[in-house]
Amino acid sequence: MKFDPFVLPFTVGLTFMISVLLYQYFRWYLLLSAKEKTIVRTNLFTKRTFFGFREIFSESLFHKKIFAKNRLLGYMHMSLAFGWFLLIIVGHLETSAYFGKAFEAPYVPIFLRFFQNEATHQTAQFGYWFVMDTILLFILSGVFLAWYKRKKAKKFGLGRATKHAIGDRIALTVLWFIFPLRLLAESITSILYGGGSYLTFGLGSLMEGTIANEHTFYFSWWAYSISLGLFFIFLPFSRYMHIPTEIGLIMLRNWGLKTEKNKMSCISQFELHSCSSCGICLDTCQLTTDLNSCYSQAPYLYKSVRNANLTDAKLNDCLMCGRCELSCVVGISNNNLRQSIRNKVSNKTESNLNYLNDIKLQPINKADVIYFAGCMSHLTPGIKRAMESIFKAASVNFSHLDQYESVCCGRPMMLAGMTKQALPLINKNKDLIAQSGAKILVTSCPICYKVFKEDYNLDIEVVHHTTYLQNLIDSGKLRLQKSEMKVVYHDPCELGRGSGIYEAPRQVIKRVASLKKTDYEKEQALCCGGSLANTILTSSERNILANAALKKMTNDKIHTVVTACPLCKKTFASAQKEIAIKDIAEIVEMNLIPMKVIRTKSKKVPSELLLNNNI
Amino acid sequence: MNHFGFTINKDNTIDYDNNDRSLANEVLSHEPSLYRCIQCGSCAGTCTAGSFTDYNFRKMHLLMRRGEIQHLRLAVEKCILCGKCQLICPRGVNTRNVIRQIRIALDKMN
Numbered sequence: 001m002k003f004d005p006f007v008l009p010f011t012v013g014l015t016f017m018i019s020v021l022l023y024q025y026f027r028w029y030l031l032l033s034a035k036e037k038t039i040v041r042t043n044l045f046t047k048r049t050f051f052g053f054r055e056i057f058s059e060s061l062f063h064k065k066i067f068a069k070n071r072l073l074g075y076m077h078m079s080l081a082f083g084w085f086l087l088i089i090v091g092h093l094e095t096s097a098y099f100g101k102a103f104e105a106p107y108v109p110i111f112l113r114f115f116q117n118e119a120t121h122q123t124a125q126f127g128y129w130f131v132m133d134t135i136l137l138f139i140l141s142g143v144f145l146a147w148y149k150r151k152k153a154k155k156f157g158l159g160r161a162t163k164h165a166i167g168d169r170i171a172l173t174v175l176w177f178i179f180p181l182r183l184l185a186e187s188i189t190s191i192l193y194g195g196g197s198y199l200t201f202g203l204g205s206l207m208e209g210t211i212a213n214e215h216t217f218y219f220s221w222w223a224y225s226i227s228l229g230l231f232f233i234f235l236p237f238s239r240y241m242h243i244p245t246e247i248g249l250i251m252l253r254n255w256g257l258k259t260e261k262n263k264m265s266c267i268s269q270f271e272l273h274s275c276s277s278c279g280i281c282l283d284t285c286q287l288t289t290d291l292n293s294c295y296s297q298a299p300y301l302y303k304s305v306r307n308a309n310l311t312d313a314k315l316n317d318c319l320m321c322g323r324c325e326l327s328c329v330v331g332i333s334n335n336n337l338r339q340s341i342r343n344k345v346s347n348k349t350e351s352n353l354n355y356l357n358d359i360k361l362q363p364i365n366k367a368d369v370i371y372f373a374g375c376m377s378h379l380t381p382g383i384k385r386a387m388e389s390i391f392k393a394a395s396v397n398f399s400h401l402d403q404y405e406s407v408c409c410g411r412p413m414m415l416a417g418m419t420k421q422a423l424p425l426i427n428k429n430k431d432l433i434a435q436s437g438a439k440i441l442v443t444s445c446p447i448c449y450k451v452f453k454e455d456y457n458l459d460i461e462v463v464h465h466t467t468y469l470q471n472l473i474d475s476g477k478l479r480l481q482k483s484e485m486k487v488v489y490h491d492p493c494e495l496g497r498g499s500g501i502y503e504a505p506r507q508v509i510k511r512v513a514s515l516k517k518t519d520y521e522k523e524q525a526l527c528c529g530g531s532l533a534n535t536i537l538t539s540s541e542r543n544i545l546a547n548a549a550l551k552k553m554t555n556d557k558i559h560t561v562v563t564a565c566p567l568c569k570k571t572f573a574s575a576q577k578e579i580a581i582k583d584i585a586e587i588v589e590m591n592l593i594p595m596k597v598i599r600t601k602s603k604k605v606p607s608e609l610l611l612n613n614n615i
Numbered sequence: 616m617n618h619f620g621f622t623i624n625k626d627n628t629i630d631y632d633n634n635d636r637s638l639a640n641e642v643l644s645h646e647p648s649l650y651r652c653i654q655c656g657s658c659a660g661t662c663t664a665g666s667f668t669d670y671n672f673r674k675m676h677l678l679m680r681r682g683e684i685q686h687l688r689l690a691v692e693k694c695i696l697c698g699k700c701q702l703i704c705p706r707g708v709n710t711r712n713v714i715r716q717i718r719i720a721l722d723k724m725n
Binding site for chain 2 (some may be wrong): 161312315348349350351352353355356359375376378379405406407408410412413416418422425530532535536537538539567570574
C-alpha cells in the first residue's frame with residue numbers, strides 16, 4: 001500500500017469536509033416538502049437532469065455568465081474551477097495508467113509525483129507529465145489573477161471587491177498557497193528523483209543545489225498536504241461552500257424547484273450557501289453607487305446569516321429593488337431570500353389587527369370594475385382624480401374600494417417580515433372585493449398590484465392601471481391627443497422587475513407624448529429610493545438616491561419624468577422641484593378628447609360614517 | 616365596612632423623575648431621526664390605523680417617552696406599517712423604523 005504520514009492532513013481534511021457536507025445536505029433535505037419531493041422524483045429521470053449537468057459544466061466550471069460580464073474575470077474563475085477539475089480527472093487517469101488499477105486511495109492521485117516519479121520511458125508518461133504541467137500553469141495563472149484582483153478590482157470590471165470575514169480570509173489565503181506549494185513540491189521532486197515536464201523540471205533545475213534537497217523535498221509535500229487539508233476544513237464554513245453547493249442548486253432548479261418568499265425552504269438554504277461573494281452585484285446596488293453604503297448587500301447578508309451574526313440594519317437596509325438579482329451570476333433570487341429571512345426574524349413580532357373585523361366602512365357599490373387607489377395614491381390624490389376622470393370618459397361602470405379610508409393591502413407589513421401578521425388586512429380586503437361583485441380590480445400602486453396578484457388568490461382579474469389604460473386605448477374607449485411633451489419613463493421596481501410589466505406603460509405614453517430613451521430602461525431601471533422595503537434609510541439619503549436617479553435618467557435635458565407608482569412620484573417630487581413628475585394616469589387625463597370631462601371634486605365624507613368610526 | 620358606591624382609582628400620575636426611559640432611549644439610539652419630531656400631528660392626521668382606532672403615531676410617541684410600556688404595547692400592535700406617516704412627516708422622521716424598533720424592544724422585554 002502506498003502511504004506516507006504526510007498524506008494525513010489532506011485525508012483528515014477531506015474526510016472532515018465530506019462529513020460536514022453530508023450532514024448539512026441531509027439537514028436541508030429534511031426541509032423538502034412532500035410536494036417538492038414529488039416534483040424532484042418526477043423530473044429525476046427526464047431530460048431536465050441532462051440540462052442540469054450541462055448547466056453545471058457551463059456555469060460551475062466554465063463560468064459562462066462571468067465571461068459575459070468581463071473576460072478577465074471569467075478567465076480567472078474558469079482557470080481555477082475548470083483547471084482544478086482537470087487536474088483531478090487527469091490525475092486519476094494517470095494514476096490508473098501507472099498502477100493498472102481503476103481506483104487507488106484518494107490521496108494517491110493528488111500526491112502521485114511523490115509515489116511515482118521514475119521514468120518508465122513510455123511516451124504516454126511524458127504526455128501525462130506535459131499535460132499535468134500545463135494544467136498546473138493554467139491554474140497558477142488564475143491564482144495570480146485572483147491575487148491581482150484583490151489589488152486592482154477595476155481591471156476586472158468590478159467597482160469594488162467584497163470585504164471578507166476572517167474565516168473567508170484564511171480560506172482564501174490557504175487557497176492561494178495550494179497550487180504554488182504543489183508546484184514547489186513537484187519541482188523539487190522532479191529535479192531530485194525525476195518526473196515532471198517543462199514547468200516543474202524547469203523550475204526544479206533553477207533550484208538545483210540550492211533549495212532542492214532531501215529536507216525541502218519532504219517539507220514541501222507536507223506543506224502541500226497541510227494547505228489542502230486546511231482548505232477542506234475551512235470550506236464548509238467559508239464562502240467556498242459555494243463550490244459544492246452551487247452544483248446542488250443548479251440540479252434542484254433544473255428539477256423545477258423555486259425559491260419561496262415566505263419560507264426558508266431547502267432550495268433557500270442552497271441559495272444562501274451558493275453565494276460566492278464575487279461582488280458583481282455590489283456595483284449594481286444604488287446604495288453602493290450613490291450612498292457609498294456597502295454592508296447590507298446580498299453577499300454580506302448571506303455571510304452574516306451563515307455566520308449567525310445577523311444585525312437588524314443589515315437585514316433591513318435594502319431597497320429590494322431587484323437590480324442585484326439581474327446581475328447575479330449564480331441566479332440567486334435575492335429578494336425572495338431576503339424576504340424569507342425577514343419573515344423568519346419577525347414572525348413572532350406582536351401585532352393585533354382584530355379591530356379590522358369591527359370597523360364600518362362605506363358600503364361598496366356593485367360595479368364591473370373596482371378601483372383600489374392604495375394608501376400611497378391617497379397621498380398623491382392627482383392620480384386618483386385622474387383615474388376617476390378616465391373611468392368616466394371611457395364610460396366604465398366602476399366603484400371605489402377605498403374612496404375615503406383605505407385598508408392597506410398588507411404588503412408594507414409583509415416587506416417588514418410580518419407576513420403572517422398581515423393576514424387580517426388581506427382577509428378584510430378580500431371581503432370588500434367580494435362585496436363589489438366586480439370582474440376586474442384596477443390598482444394604481446404597483447406595491448398593491450403585486451400583493452393582489454400574488455398573495456390574495458383572487459377569482460377576479462387584477463390589473464395595474466398602466467395595463468388597464470392600454471386596454472382602454474386599444475379598444476377605442478379613450479380618445480387621446482398627442483401632446484408635444486418630451487418625457488422619459490421611470491419603471492417602478494415593483495411593476496417592472498417585480499411584475500414584468502414594461503411594454504404597457506410605454507405604449508400608453510407614446511400615444512400622448514414623445515417618449516425619450518434613457519440608459520436605464522426596463523430591467524436596468526433605477527429605484528426611486530422611496531422603497532418601503534428599506535426601513536433604515538433616512539429621508540436625506542432617500543433624497544440623494546432620488547436625485548441621483550433623476551439625474552441619470554434625464555441627463556438634465558428632459559424636464560418631465562413619467563412614472564406609474566404613487567410612491568415613486570411622491571419620492572421624486574419631494575426630493576427636488578426642477579423636474580416635473582407625472583403619473584401615467586395624469587398625462588393620459590391631460591390629453592383626453594373631447595375635454596368634456598370635468599374633474600370630479602372629492603365628495604365630503606358622510607357625517608354618520610365619521611361617527612361610526614370613532615371607536 | 617361601608618360601601619360608598621365608588622372605588623379608589625389607581626393612581627395614574629406619571630412621574631417624570633422616575634419613569635422608565637430605557638425603551639425610549641433604545642429606540643432613539645436606533646432611530647435618531649425621532650429626535651426631530653415636533654409632535655405636529657401630521658402623522659396622526661394621515662394614519663390608516665388611526666382612522667379606525669384610537670391609535671396614532673403621535674400618541675404612541677408620547678406613550679413611549681412617558682415610559683407607559685403597557686399602553687404602548689397595546690397601541691403599537693395596531694400599526695399596519697403602511698408608511699403614510701413617513702411620507703407626510705415634515706421633519707423626515709423614519710416612522711416605520713421607529714415602530715419596528717419599538718416592537719423589537721418590546722419583544723426583547725418579553
